[in-house]
Amino acid sequence: MKSLDPLDPKRLTVHDAQVVANVWDEDGPAIRLHVTFTYQPWWGEQGQDVLWEQANALTCLREALQRGGVSHDA
Numbered sequence: 008m009k010s011l012d013p014l015d016p017k018r019l020t021v022h023d024a025q026v027v028a029n030v031w032d033e034d035g036p037a038i039r040l041h042v043t044f045t046y047q048p049w050w051g052e053q054g055q056d057v058l059w060e061q062a063n064a065l066t067c068l069r070e071a072l073q074r075g076g077v078s079h080d081a
Contacts, residue, residue, distance in 0.1 A: 009049060013063040016071045018047045044068055 010017060023043040030039045046064035050056075 009047060011049075013049065013060075014067045014070060016067065016074075018064075019067055019071055020045045020047075 009015075021042060022045040023041075025041040027039040027041070030037045044064075046060075046067060048060040048063075050060075
């Protein structure tokens, strides 16, 4: 069963990650990271409050990054 907490970090998983090295931008050399996260909404049906779930997904991701990552112990 999913957690009742919409900000539970267990709802986030990394779906895909790509690294592009030796990218030059205005500040010089850089490494570009492309990470795709998947967030599991509470309701998996057409009538869900999409904007509410999108806001929860972004807030959940922001809080996970502020904590320094996502783990099952968080």
